[in-house]
Amino acid sequence: MGEGARGLGRSSPHSPASRYNILMPTADPLSLSYALAQDAQDELAAFRAEFAPLEPGLLYLDGNSLGRMPIRAIQQVRNALVDEWGTQLVRAWGTDWWDAPRRVGEALAPLLGAAPNQVRVADSTSINLYKLADAACAAQATASRRVLLTDALNFPSDLYILQGIAQARDLELRLLPDDSTDPTQTILDALTPEVCLVSLSLVTFKSGYLYDAAAITARAHAVGALVLWDVCHAVGAVDIQLDAWQADLAVGCTYKYLNAGPGAPAFLYVRADLQSRLTSPIQGWWGTSAPFAFDLTYTPAEGINRFLVGSAPILSIKPLEASLEIFQRAGMPRILRKSAAQTAYLIALIDHFLAPLGVEVVTPRSPQRRGSHVSIRHPQAYPLSQALIAEMNLLPDFREPDQIRLAVTPLYTSYADLFEAVQRIAQALRENRAQNYSAERKSIT
Numbered sequence: 001m002g003e004g005a006r007g008l009g010r011s012s013p014h015s016p017a018s019r020y021n022i023l024m025p026t027a028d029p030l031s032l033s034y035a036l037a038q039d040a041q042d043e044l045a046a047f048r049a050e051f052a053p054l055e056p057g058l059l060y061l062d063g064n065s066l067g068r069m070p071i072r073a074i075q076q077v078r079n080a081l082v083d084e085w086g087t088q089l090v091r092a093w094g095t096d097w098w099d100a101p102r103r104v105g106e107a108l109a110p111l112l113g114a115a116p117n118q119v120r121v122a123d124s125t126s127i128n129l130y131k132l133a134d135a136a137c138a139a140q141a142t143a144s145r146r147v148l149l150t151d152a153l154n155f156p157s158d159l160y161i162l163q164g165i166a167q168a169r170d171l172e173l174r175l176l177p178d179d180s181t182d183p184t185q186t187i188l189d190a191l192t193p194e195v196c197l198v199s200l201s202l203v204t205f206k207s208g209y210l211y212d213a214a215a216i217t218a219r220a221h222a223v224g225a226l227v228l229w230d231v232c233h234a235v236g237a238v239d240i241q242l243d244a245w246q247a248d249l250a251v252g253c254t255y256k257y258l259n260a261g262p263g264a265p266a267f268l269y270v271r272a273d274l275q276s277r278l279t280s281p282i283q284g285w286w287g288t289s290a291p292f293a294f295d296l297t298y299t300p301a302e303g304i305n306r307f308l309v310g311s312a313p314i315l316s317i318k319p320l321e322a323s324l325e326i327f328q329r330a331g332m333p334r335i336l337r338k339s340a341a342q343t344a345y346l347i348a349l350i351d352h353f354l355a356p357l358g359v360e361v362v363t364p365r366s367p368q369r370r371g372s373h374v375s376i377r378h379p380q381a382y383p384l385s386q387a388l389i390a391e392m393n394l395l396p397d398f399r400e401p402d403q404i405r406l407a408v409t410p411l412y413t414s415y416a417d418l419f420e421a422v423q424r425i426a427q428a429l430r431e432n433r434a435q436n437y438s439a440e441r442k443s444i445t
């Protein structure tokens, strides 16, 4: 990799690429000129400029952990501080703020394939998962239906919460091991009439495996179970069709592919016809039909609002609203096309440049079975990830025990970014940069 290519991180995706357009039909797919040609015809290329610029030369492939900041968010948060809080004071609850969980939930619903009145923005993913999983168990468990089903690919916070619910409700948590080569089939086989709820991450956080949600949902219903999808690693990057799948419940966060910022509120989905059957285990005032009646007893609101708890985090909802406007303009079909093309491209680059250096692709190769990040495995993955961050100006992330995740975030990831990132990883491996870093883990990886 020459210095010219290294400079790519600095330049706009358009300028150098136009020079290479002419090479496009014949460019070797493993060449930089191919990446530049792809960028030149990328229908989403202009959206890159809507995100806060990176330090010169920095490559960011960790948008599945914390998405980049939409520049529009600055103005929205500033307005909320200065014009709303600073000026309107408490009156702002009556104008813009009170309605935010509904308004922003409805803006998010199309990204989930959800018709109106089924999605609300609230709380964290962990808390929403608790509310919906507990409500589902209360409604669905019977003397002979006492199993909560999940697998070891699920996010640990989800597992901990399911463990707590199983304990409190005296149910059995059935945790399938993560050694299956076909996790969808393994779940299908485990869906028996003993199961009251199956709860899975639609895209698994380590390997990026994507379940066949339609098949699992159909099978769950056939045996009398409800399904709860955690779409944290999917929303904004994969095709989600909750209504068409007839999914029962879903939760997800907004700070990963949705770029809403650290600690931004999460969301929940409850299918319309289920809402009156389920009640939240956290009976807060925002979940009642008339919060300002200040009744002394709790009466859940009709519909989806019953799953709200307390005051909405207005300052953190604003960046989400700004970000969703970008998604609306970009359109999920274009984002999905680019994600599929870029993850395929990244896998091809890894196979060619990194496999000879001992790197293995963990993420499924079938586009139907993968999300929008590619995980690679290497025995030195942890010290290597430290070297990439400290010396190679590349930000991926590491997941135990031996994986590095490289996220494709179609709104701002270019083909040249992916090409350059793979070159930097190859260089770090060739020069054994990992040897300078301890295998001892820092507290945040």
Ligand SMILES: *Cc1c(COP(=O)(O)O)cnc(C)c1O
Pocket (backbone or CB within 6 Å): 124, 125, 126, 127, 155, 157, 158, 201, 205, 230, 231, 232, 233, 253, 266
């Ligand atoms: C990121 C992630 C979470 C995070 O939950 P928080 O409550 O926002 O910390 C939960 N589940 C999955 C599957 C995730 O990927």
